[in-house]
Amino acid sequence: MHHFIEFAQNAMFAPPLRHPVHRAVAQTSRFGKKMRGQAGHPGGSGDTIENIVAMEINFELVRDAVGVKNACEELAREPVLGLDTETTELDPYKGEMRLVQLSSGRKTFVFDMLPFRTNGGLRENSELSPLRGLLESEISTKVLHNAKFDAKWIRHELGAEIANAFDTYLASQLIAAGESERRHSLADVAQFFTGTVLDKTEQLSDWRAAELSASQVEYAARDAAILLPIREQLVDRLKNDDLSKVAALEFECVMPIAEMELNGFGVDCDAWRAQLDTVRGAQAKAADELQDLLSAGVAQASLFGRAEINLDSQQQVTDALKNLGVPMPETTRAWQLQPLAEKYPVVAKLLEYRGVQKSATSFGENFLEFVEPKTGRVHADFRQIGAPTGRFSCSNPNLQQIPHDDAYRKCFRAGQGRTLVIADYSQIELRILAEFSADEKFIEAFRSGADFHLTTAAQVFNVKPEEVTPDQRSFAKRLNFGIVYGVGASRFGLMTGLSQTDAENTMRRYFSTYRKLDAYLRDSGGRVTSERKARTASGRLLRLNFDENDRQAVGAARRYGVNMPIQGTSADILKRALRLLHDAIRGTSTRLVNIVHDEIIVECDAGEVENARITLEKAMTDAAVEFIKNVPVKVDSRVSEAWSKG
């Protein structure tokens, strides 16, 4: 059977075309105006066709110990090396690494792993020590495209950690600065930045063959060699756009994430199934009861007994509810239906059904298919720049959307004799906002160390902290969260139950309490609309494109652009923390197992838990302090067998 690895790999590199948000943007940007990809090739010489023909690759296939030694001695003199691998599968737990290609640009060595494979794999083979040494050497920069992929294979199979990675994939994403139409596969990046068109015919070849064809080897060599001229262009572009610092931050985060994906997160499948059974029972019951209630609103109900409708069809459910005389809102979303639930039991039942249906499907049997048999753990796929803000995204499965409910969280466990340490930043985005705005009163609410929402409520409503009513605290809390997203009075009123005028007055009161916060948000919004860009503390850039005549689009771009530095700085901090943690736990039993935006979960030997906890807290605090100088940073941590609270 042939394995179309390169093809699949490229598909993986490409920003997901079918991603809902990006898809929406591809037609009309999220701010309403048609977007265009950038024309021309920055730095490209323009002679695209000539480049293909002219690209002579000087390469050598290495298949024995002497060859490895000689090649590595020659390559060790180079300051920058292109690095690529060819593998038989995408997943290191499922396939094998066939080739490792290292290129100085002038000369490329293609290391065939097949002759070096022993019963213990490649790890034990000392003939590969020079290669490991080269990959781990701090002296040379290694240029890779989607370094996480190769780093995982090299870590898993060779036991080596790549030092000094330069990732052309991440660099291309940073330079694109949120331009969603730009693609980032190796072929796209090569074309865009050097004008070279890559020949893809060998993508579909069989990398398991005992003897690789000359064409296969040349193809492999070229993919490593091409990385050097691409990097040259990227380095210039990164400098020009002041992105060098954030690029270093991203590159240093690759190895921690590669290791985290290899580590995986332990899942108690029995506990998961038990919870699923419970939910399925509740789902069946809720479905049955909902059918009964709805059937009264279905025409043929009386003739044939109960008329079954598809409870997952918004259309059918809406029609049935209308027939029952329920005054339907514009959408059937939970927050819109909630007010009707008290008066109409059928609406309450629908909401109940929705809840259990979500649990039974999104967190059902399918989740268990992601458990790797070899490890008994889930090895999710983390996209390092998953959002233009710099946040991670996660899929297959998405470990960032596991319900809070202990019934789910308790299924994520440490291995035998091991313990989890779970740490998260307290109110990190609000602290970032406090730092950016330099609002003394807002900062003071953090410095006091007391309940933040209560303290802000006392400030806003001008009462003593002990006199703050639960309502006042709740208003302050919702506003504290809302302002980060640019909430308006109407939405604030909707979620608090305040009238439009009361909501407006409360917001006015809030912003007059925090004058500099108000000024910062206005200023930030103004800059977003005039300069059409935004940056985080690390310098991460977002370019915004919108039609200035479309008020809705301007408003959306403004909220997005104001939110991005806050959300993105939080991502910067997390990424920095991951690197500091990675360096601090080297040689210990501590392993990174999951991250969720402001939370880091590690697993360690039970006896080492106190050290691990201190190390984790220190890494997170040190990282945050690099970006937040004037507001105290707080990290909460706990030690547990499982992810649950208890």
Added chain:
DNA sequence: GTGAAGGGCCAC
């Protein structure tokens, strides 16, 4: 059958 698009909802 396959896939795009939209609704809905889980997380931070």
Added chain:
DNA sequence: AAACGTGGCCCTTCAC
């Protein structure tokens, strides 16, 4: 004044 930011997954609907 005028829609609260970022993701992924599951479902239905509809077009091909």
